[in-house]
Amino acid sequence: MLLVVEQFLNGLQFGLLLFLLAAGLTLVFGIMDLVNLAHGSLYMMGAYFAATFVAWTGSFLLGALMALGATLVLGIVLEVTALRHLYGRDHLDHVLATFGLILFFNEAVRLIWGPAGLALPLPAWLTVPVPILPGIHYPAYRLAIIVVALLVALLLYLGVMRTRIGMLIRAGASNREMIGALGINIKLLYTLVFGLGAALAGLAGLMQAPILTVQIGMGENILILAFVIIVIGGIGSIRGAFLAAIFVGMIDTLGRAFLPNLLRQVLSGAAASTAAPALSSMLIYLLMAIVLVVRPEGLFPANRR
Amino acid sequence: MKAFTVSKAVTALLLAGLVLLPLYSQLSGNIFILTLFTRIIILALAAASLNLIMGFGGMMSFGHAAYLGIGGYAVGMLAQEGVGSGFIQFPVALAASAIYALVIGALSLRTRGVYFIMITLAFAQMAYYVASGLARYGGDDGLTIYKRSDFSGLIDLGNRVQFYYLCLACLFGVIFVIWRIVNSRFGLVVQGLRSNEQRMQAIGFPAKRYQLVCFVISGTMCGLAGALLANNTDFVSPAVMYWTRSGDLMVMVILGGMGTLFGPVMGAVVFLLLEEFLSQITEYWALIMGPLLLLIVLFGRGGIMGALGRAGRG
Incomplete structure (x- = not known):
């Protein structure tokens, strides 16, 4: 029971983290029609910035805030210098150009921070276990991730659905020429959206940093998960990304936790222990394959044109 | 119409260079260059196979490295189990790649x-994780192949020059097959589907079936490259299937010129030589390579073949 609740919360936490990453990806894709493979690099940069700034300032919160700002600025710079010129180009061009950016970022990180990973230690007040149910404790930090991510998701929803900027963003997604003709500075809007996406990726990276080690290439594996999520959820749909992210986070975490035991019931011990890790890594891809076979446009396709 | 264009001349020069390379290597005693170009030729073969679906068929596969792994693991696993004959290893590698392509293609082409x-x-990532989970065959660490495929005296893969020519022959063979496919009725249908699927379907061609066959042919060819690559490195690991390898293959195709017969070969040669050259200058070669790719995408339309074509006209 204890393990089930704990793994369930872990799944939720991982899912919400994936949502932060997928939301930026799906926003950028839905609005600018840009496939950004370098999104994972922004996630990585968020983590590296956090590790650096936290060590530098000595305060976790201050360092995290600075890292968030730094990723936002980095995203905006990236958009203005490089990615802006890719709008309206073929998707293949996007894949290639941003693939080049990944190479660049990985190498730049190796040059600046060295090939060894960094650790981001948590302050004492975030490491205490918090009682969530009678007799069940859960790490405060993971709980904090859940709360922050839910808050961000809510803000994002309100921002996109209830504010003027959000309205412009949605309008830009459905007809970019028209909104430009109405006198909206579409270039600025795009830069803003990209910066927002970058900041979300950075937030995911810096929150994940204390749980995993901060290392080169950390963005790539999780980027593919984020892609799986937006494909399952329907590209361009934030609601789809949210639900799919929770779903994928749960399946991945619960699969890793319980699949080995389940397999052991059917298979011999040795066979189960070799098959289980591969099978649990494959689970979400299987899920995606099934979704695409049943609904090739994803579960919640955004209404586009 | 000029029959003799700049791009044709450069292509002919490149091919002649590839054929004569072992001679140069023997004369100068530079063995390294032979090893390097064996790898280049094998990856050119993989890029050419990707070009068949990407350039001619308009199917942007970002998981082509999976076949390199499947072909390689077929050779490695059979060698591990004591089946050393290339007459068994290579057909198994091709068949395994074809079956994988059939399943993946049937699912993927719905989108x-x-x-x-x-x-x-x-799907390629899935294959990567499966390979990482193969504890019997080295798992994450990969599988060392102690004996190269044995073709019972017909050709000795342990001999550098013979192996080089085998790879080159495979490359030429594959390009010949692609040339025949592209100019056949089947190839024209596939290219028509790239331009306008709806119209082709309205004429009465079963679009998905044509694309699937093309997808399987391409995957099988790349499986051949995988089998050769495993023999070349005497080693196969999940890393050959990692998604950045698929990205490399895509870069080679685009760099050379999508939808041209020899573009991928050109792209593979330039990309891998550039990688080799830059990594000799600086340890941080990707720092230059990354932005270079960006610039190529932004300004280099049609890749090398496109540029050569323009040079020919201009």
């Missing part, structure tokens, strides 16, 4: 555009 890019990528 298009970015979804297709993503789903092929995800």
Whole structure:
């Protein structure tokens, strides 16, 4: 029971983290029609910035805030210098150009921070276990991730659905020429959206940093998960990304936790222990394959044109 | 119409260079260059196979490296189990790649555009994780192949020059087959589907079936490259299937010129030589390579073949 609740919360936490990453990806894709493979690099940069700034300032919160700002600025710079010129180009061009950016970022990180990973230690007040149910404790930090991510998701929803900027963003997604003709500075809007996406990726990276080690290439594996999520959820749909992210986070975490035991019931011990890790890594891809076979446009396709 | 264009001249020069390379290597005693070019030729073969679906068929597969792994693991696993004959290893490698392509293609071709890019990528990652889970065959660490494929005296893969020519022959063979396919009725249908699927379907061609066959042919060819690559490195690991390898293959195709017969070969040669050259200058070669790719995408339309074509006209 204890393990089930704990793994369930872990799944939720991982899912919400994936949502932060997928939301930026799906926003950028839905609005600018840009496939950004370098999104994972922004996630990585968020983590590296956090590790650096936290060590530098000595305060976790201050360092995290600075890292968030730094990723936002980095995203905006990236958009203005490089990615802006890719709008309206073929998707293949996007894949290639941003693939080049990944190479660049990985190498730049190796040059600046060295090939060894960094650790981001948590302050004492975030490491205490918090009682969530009678007799069940859960790490405060993971709980904090859940709360922050839910808050961000809510803000994002309100921002996109209830504010003027959000309205412009949605309008830009459905007809970019028209909104430009109405006198909206579409270039600025795009830069803003990209910066927002970058900041979300950075937030995911810096929150994940204390749980995993901060290392080169950390963005790539999780980027593919984020892609799986937006494909399952329907590209361009934030609601789809949210639900799919929770779903994928749960399946991945619960699969890793319980699949080995389940397999052991059917298979011999040795066979189960070799098959289980591969099978649990494959689970979400299987899920995606099934979704695409049943609904090739994803579960919640955004209404586009 | 000029029959003799700049791009044709450069291509002929490149091919002649590839044929004569072992001679140069023997004369100068530079063995390294032979090893380097064996690898280049094998990856050129993989890039050419990707070009068949990407350039001619308009199917943007981002998971082509999976076949390199499947072909390689077929050779490695059989060698591990004591089946050393290339007459068994290579057909198994091709068949395994074809079956994988058939399954993946049947699922992936239900989607298009970015979804297709993503789903092929995800399936390749799945293959990557499966290979990492093969504890019996080295898992994450990979599998060392102690004996290269044995063709019972017909050709000795342990001999550098013979192996080089085998790879080159495979490359030429594959390009010949692609040339025949592209100019056949089947190839014209596939290219028509790239331009306008709806119209082709309205004329009465079963679009998905044509694309699937093309997808399987391409995957099988790349499986051959995988089998050769495993023999070349005497080693196969999940890393050959990692998604950045698929990205490398895509870069080679685009760099050389999509939808041209020899573009991928040109792209592979330039990309890998550039990688080799830059990594000799600086340890941080990707720092230059990354932005270079960006610039190529932004300004270099049609790749090397495109540029050569313009040079010929201008």
